[in-house]
Amino acid sequence: MKHISKFLIIVLLSSCTSTKIIELGGKATIKGTEVSEKALDIFTLLSQQANIDKSQQDKIKVLTNTDPATMALPDTKVQDFSKQIAPRVKAYQSLLNTYKIFTLLTDSKYGDKIQESVSALQESYNLIKNLPNLPKTVSTKLPGVSKIITQAIQAKKIKVHNQILFSLTQLYIILWDEDQKIWNDYIDRIYDDYSQGLNSVSSKKYNSKKISENSNEPYGDESTVILMYRLDKRDRIIKQKNEIKNQFNDFGKALKELNQVHGEISKSKTNVTDVINMLSSIENLLKQK
Amino acid sequence: MEEQLKLTLSQAIGEFNSNRAAILLLAHKAGGQAAVIKVEQEYDALRDAYFEILRRQLDKNNHLYERLITAANSETEKLKASINQLNNINDITNLATAVINLVGRSLTVLGI
Numbered sequence: 001m002k003h004i005s006k007f008l009i010i011v012l013l014s015s016c017t018s019t020k021i022i023e024l025g026g027k028a029t030i031k032g033t034e035v036s037e038k039a040l041d042i043f044t045l046l047s048q049q050a051n052i053d054k055s056q057q058d059k060i061k062v063l064t065n066t067d068p069a070t071m072a073l074p075d076t077k078v079q080d081f082s083k084q085i086a087p088r089v090k091a092y093q094s095l096l097n098t099y100k101i102f103t104l105l106t107d108s109k110y111g112d113k114i115q116e117s118v119s120a121l122q123e124s125y126n127l128i129k130n131l132p133n134l135p136k137t138v139s140t141k142l143p144g145v146s147k148i149i150t151q152a153i154q155a156k157k158i159k160v161h162n163q164i165l166f167s168l169t170q171l172y173i174i175l176w177d178e179d180q181k182i183w184n185d186y187i188d189r190i191y192d193d194y195s196q197g198l199n200s201v202s203s204k205k206y207n208s209k210k211i212s213e214n215s216n217e218p219y220g221d222e223s224t225v226i227l228m229y230r231l232d233k234r235d236r237i238i239k240q241k242n243e244i245k246n247q248f249n250d251f252g253k254a255l256k257e258l259n260q261v262h263g264e265i266s267k268s269k270t271n272v273t274d275v276i277n278m279l280s281s282i283e284n285l286l287k288q289k
Numbered sequence: 290m291e292e293q294l295k296l297t298l299s300q301a302i303g304e305f306n307s308n309r310a311a312i313l314l315l316a317h318k319a320g321g322q323a324a325v326i327k328v329e330q331e332y333d334a335l336r337d338a339y340f341e342i343l344r345r346q347l348d349k350n351n352h353l354y355e356r357l358i359t360a361a362n363s364e365t366e367k368l369k370a371s372i373n374q375l376n377n378i379n380d381i382t383n384l385a386t387a388v389i390n391l392v393g394r395s396l397t398v399l400g401i
Contacts, residue, residue: 066317094361117382196306
């Protein structure tokens with residue numbers, strides 16, 4: 001009897017840890033899903049850039065032409081990156097699928113289900129009159145203990161899979177870090193070329209009255225009105241460019257935090273506070289700014 | 290080498306853009322729209338070359354992404370196996386309940 005009590009105490013103590021690991025595993029898998037979805041959003045954004053670039057270059061060709069009345073309609077070649085984007089989209093879709101399956105492993109109802117099943121098993125056993133009923137201590141504790149054991153098995157599996165996801169996300173980080181520099185160059189090319197091209201357009205092409213109609217700025221001098229409009233336009237292009245590059249940065253940081261979350265959960269002694277802080281940091285990084 | 294070429298191309302594109310209207314005005318004076326088109330084609334060729342370098346740099350990692358897909362899919366399969374194992378605990382208990390119910394019924398029928 002003493003041994004059973006000791007066993008129950010040990011099991012009950014470990015149950016708190018198991019519940020926490022299952023809970024953290026569940027939260028990590030939600031963040032993993034969100035980070036994967038963010039990656040897919042980024043590749044959608046990148047796939048839109050080819051047409052944006054074409055449209056911008058066509059506009060520049062019209063605006064910088066000395067005699068637009070005699071020019072043919074420009075048709076700049078689309079810079080197609082679909083072959084480069086496709087394998088990356090597939091890789092993040094695979095990661096997203098992994099997290100969707102991982103969600104099932106972190107389901108907190110496994111313990112409850114086993115508790116119900118064991119209760120049903122006991123009931124069936126006790127219903128057989130010819131068999132001696134289970135001792136009361138056993139029959140009251142057994143369903144709960146079964147739940148705790150199941151949770152411990154589940155928590156152990158969650159730790160093992162977090163170790164695998166730690167290694168897997170590390171590979172995604174290495175490749176993203178290498179790609180990010182190239183995607184930054186790609187975005188710089190598209191938006192800097194547009195901005196610089198627009199800067200070289202002659203001020204004579206602008207109608208200050210038209211600008212004033214749509215502006216609340218207090219300038220009266222024609223040249224100032226035009227220059228202020230052009231400054232604003234330039235700033236907006238740079239802002240648009242930086243917003244895209246910031247999304248790349250934030251995604252990279254979120255991926256790194258996610259990797260650390262997996263690393264921490266996989267440890268034998270998980271620092272719960274660290275995990276919670278990292279999960280919160282991922283949430284902030286993925287917020288639309 | 291590749292990075293150096295990228296940098297040189299980038300500088301050339303930037304220089305052209307900064308003086309684009311003035312360069313095209315000169316071209317137009319020298320040879321009309323035909324000369325403008327020719328200059329713009331040269332500029333487009335510089336951009337093509339720049340983007341081609343980016344594509345090649347990205348292509349270098351394409352086969353690694355294929356490996357990532359395989360690794361992620363393999364982890365998905367392992368996860369499914371773990372989920373099945375957890376479900377099996379429940380299934381075994383349910384099966385045991387069914388067996389005990391059957392034993393109970395047999396005992397009742399046999400009047401033991």
